[in-house]
Amino acid sequence: MSTPQARPPATRPTAPLQARWQALAPREQNLVLAAGGLVALALLWWVALAPALATLRAAPARHAALDTQLQRMHSLQAEAQQLQAAPRTTPGDTVGALRTALTQRLGNTAQLNVVGDRATVTLKGAPADALAQWLAQARSNARATPVEARLARSAPAAASNAPAPVTLGNGGAPLPRWDGTVVLALPAAR
Known part of the structure; x- marks a missing residue:
């Protein structure tokens, strides 16, 4: 039974990065980790949180518009039922x-x-x-x-034979x- 041999550290694809990481001072490592964390938080905000918050902000207006549309549909349904129930005419x-x-x-x-x-x-x-x-x-x-x-x-x-213009609730305009x-x-x- 043979055991798989581990690659030597120099041949791994991540070896140059690990070597560079080890070469950094502890303060620089902390700064790189903080920058990576900041980038991760920004990505989380832009991908997950911002769209959800935008949807929540727009929900009341969308809900009101749908309520208005539903009321209109109910009134049309009532009108259709009234017309269907009306007696047939010649x-x-x-x-x-x-x-x-x-x-x-x-x-x-x-x-x-x-x-x-x-x-x-x-x-x-x-x-x-x-x-x-x-x-x-x-x-x-x-x-x-x-x-x-x-x-x-x-x-x-013409003003001489024209009836008075109708002006109902529109600021006096005919x-x-x-x-x-x-x-x-x-x-x-x-």
Whole structure:
């Protein structure tokens, strides 16, 4: 049985480093150890601790954003369940509900044209807030879904025949008015 022979110290790959280490004075050895410890602590900070602390600092803001998103999803779910629970309507009822809502919200600034399962609303100077309310009402009451909108801000009308501009909670600035068309998909007859 033969025993493996140990390499002579001069042939080990770490031999020059060990020789250099032994040549250092004890004070220099302590300084090298302290520098190595400082480098190890810096690496530990940059690799392990700093990213974890950054995640902890950002967590409350991220949590608040996710809570807001969750609340929005719950409101959309409630709206979808409400729409599903609503009784079925006939195409005549749908068009009637659209016409009524259009007259109530937009008055003579809009015209409705129904062809098949599509309703096209042509707008001329429709107030932005009234248009938004009408779209919400069309979606909930008539179950019509907007599929296309081509809108442009309308040019300011002449002062002599223009109605007073609408200014709701925006610092007195008039709300925009819109010209264009909105195409709605009507619910399928069942």
